[in-house]
Amino acid sequence: MPFALGSRAAQAGYRLVAFDQTGSTNAEALAHARQGERGPCWFVTTEQTAGRGRRSRPWIAPRGNLASSVLELLDVAPAVAATLGFAAGLSIESALRQVSLEAALRAGGSGQFTFALKWPNDVLANGQKLCGILLEAEQVQAGLAVVVGIGTNVIAAPTGTPTPATSLKTLGIDIAAEDLFSALSDSWTEFRGIWNNGLGFGDIRRLWLERAAGLGEAVAIRSGHAIIEGTFDTIDEQGCMVVRTREGRLVPITAGDVHFGSAASAGAV
Known part of the structure; x- marks a missing residue:
C-alpha cells in the first residue's frame, strides 16, 4: 500500500x-x-x-x-x-x-x-x-x-x-x-x-x-545531575513543565527525563 x-x-x-x-x-x-x-x-x-x-x-x-x-x-x-x-x-x-x-x-x-x-x-x-x-x-x-x-x-x-x-x-x-x-x-x-x-x-x-499523562500526580524529573520532585502542576506559556514542590514552590522545567508515580524517585536516579 x-x-x-x-x-x-x-x-x-x-x-x-x-x-x-x-x-x-x-x-x-x-x-x-x-x-x-x-x-x-x-x-x-x-x-x-x-x-x-x-x-x-x-x-x-x-x-x-x-x-x-x-x-x-x-x-x-x-x-x-x-x-x-x-x-x-x-x-x-x-x-x-x-x-x-x-x-x-x-x-x-x-x-x-x-x-x-x-x-x-x-x-x-x-x-x-x-x-x-x-x-x-x-x-x-x-x-x-x-x-x-x-x-x-x-x-x-x-x-x-x-x-x-x-x-x-x-x-x-x-x-x-x-x-x-x-x-x-x-x-x-x-x-x-x-x-x-x-x-x-x-x-x-x-x-x-x-490529554496530559500524570497531571496532578507525583513526579520526579532528572535534569542533568539534579532531580526535581513534586507534583505535576501544569505547563506554562512557554511549554515548560511546572512542578509544585513539597514546600509549595512552582518550578518550571525546560528539559529532563520524567518519571511518574510512587516509584518516581527510584526511576529518576
Whole structure:
C-alpha cells in the first residue's frame, strides 16, 4: 500500500516524499531544507535504520512501523518554534484515536482505547510509550527550517528502553502505517492551523493539558545531575513543565527525563 496524504493535508498544499527505507526521516527533511526545499512537506517510511530520539537516543523503526517527519519553514523565534511539539502530540494522539476506533469497528469491537501525552514529547498507551516526537531546527537561507519527527510503534516496540514501550499490534489494533500516516497528515493540518505560528499556543496548551499523562500526580524529573520532585502542576506559556514542590514552590522545567508515580524517585536516579 503506497503512502498518501489525507485530503485536508493535500488541499492545504502539503507534499509528500516517501521512502522504502531510509536512515532518518528527520535527516532527510533537513537535507532537503539545506538544498532549498521550503515545505510544507512530509518525509515518511515504514523502515528507518538510523533514527534518533531525544538526547541522540536511537529510534529504530523496523519495517511496518511509521517514521514520519514534517518540514515547515517558519518566521518565528526558535523558542516559539519549540512549542510546535505540543501540536505534534495532539496531532498523533488524534490520529491514533481515529484509526483505533476504525480498526475496532471493523473487528466488531468497541474501540475504547486511551492515549495520553507525556511531557515533553511522548504518547503513551496503557502507560507505555507508543510514539516519540523530536523537533529539530536549522537556519537556512529562506528562514528557520523546523522539522517535527513523529515515530510510532505500529507492529513492534523496542525493548530495554527507559520507559517501557508498546505497539499498536500489541494493543490489538490492526492498522497499517500508511493508514495511520494519512490520518496524521490531516490532523497535523488541523493542529498546525490552531497553533498558528505560536499565536494559538494558548489553545494548544489547553487541549494538551486535557490529554496530559500524570497531571496532578507525583513526579520526579532528572535534569542533568539534579532531580526535581513534586507534583505535576501544569505547563506554562512557554511549554515548560511546572512542578509544585513539597514546600509549595512552582518550578518550571525546560528539559529532563520524567518519571511518574510512587516509584518516581527510584526511576529518576
